[in-house]
Amino acid sequence: MDSIQLNSLKKELVAQKDPFILDFRLEQEFDDGFIVGSIYIGKNLNRYHRYLKSFTNQSLYIIHNSEIEETVLALNKLGFEKIRLVTGTIDAHSLSEVGLLDLIITIEADELAMDLPFDDKARIIDLRQEDIYKSGHIEDAENIPLEEFMDVGTIAEMEEQENIYLFSNEDDTTFAGSLIKRQGLHNFRKIKGGMQEISNTEKIKIVKDTKEPIK
Numbered sequence: 369m370d371s372i373q374l375n376s377l378k379k380e381l382v383a384q385k386d387p388f389i390l391d392f393r394l395e396q397e398f399d400d401g402f403i404v405g406s407i408y409i410g411k412n413l414n415r416y417h418r419y420l421k422s423f424t425n426q427s428l429y430i431i432h433n434s435e436i437e438e439t440v441l442a443l444n445k446l447g448f449e450k451i452r453l454v455t456g457t458i459d460a461h462s463l464s465e466v467g468l469l470d471l472i473i474t475i476e477a478d479e480l481a482m483d484l485p486f487d488d489k490a491r492i493i494d495l496r497q498e499d500i501y502k503s504g505h506i507e508d509a510e511n512i513p514l515e516e517f518m519d520v521g522t523i524a525e526m527e528e529q530e531n532i533y534l535f536s537n538e539d540d541t542t543f544a545g546s547l548i549k550r551q552g553l554h555n556f557r558k559i560k561g562g563m564q565e566i567s568n569t570e571k572i573k574i575v576k577d578t579k580e581p582i583k
Contacts, residue, residue, distance in 0.1 A: 374454060374463075377454055391407065394410060424446060474559075481571040484571075492510065503576060523553070
């Protein structure tokens with residue numbers, strides 16, 4: 369495996385039709401600033417690997433913090449052979465300087481409560497498993513479990529004019545958000561916090577489809 373500095377990466381990305389970049393930093397670091405078109409993985413390679421299998425014939429760039437040897441071995445097992453490590457400082461400032469900055473817009477529960485009454489193009493997507501979704505979800509939220517969301521066709525059905533709100537745990541919403549961004553859609557928000565916090569927020573109605581407790 370060889371490496372490449374951030375300031376040299378842009379030239380290579382411009383020359384490639386569809387570069388594939390995986391980011392293994394923490395979720396908050398990714399949300400605050402990531403390379404345009406990259407996919408968030410964090411510490412969840414075992415969970416998200418199914419999505420990656422269709423890209424094994426492409427050259428792979430990775431952004432990593434630690435345990436690089438183990439990650440490379442795991443990627444090799446998935447079928448990736450050409451792997452390049454992006455080195456240097458990876459943050460909003462450095463990415464902005466080279467023109468590669470993108471970010472995930474996040475909102476808290478109270479901000480969601482203010483947005484929804486005035487957003488007639490809102491589409492709330494709940495990425496949790498169906499049984500958990502039924503135990504308590506935001507009114508009018510659509511359940512698309514993450515396993516289904518990883519299908520490119522699911523994202524392709526989204527409309528540019530829709531304002532997407534994603535809800536699940538922090539890692540899954542960031543992962544799903546990065547998939548949406550890679551497909552060229554940018555009108556979405558990541559809802560932060562858990563269902564209990566949201567249910568305690570005034571003006572957000574929670575619907576239960578079962579008698580199970582909210583998780």
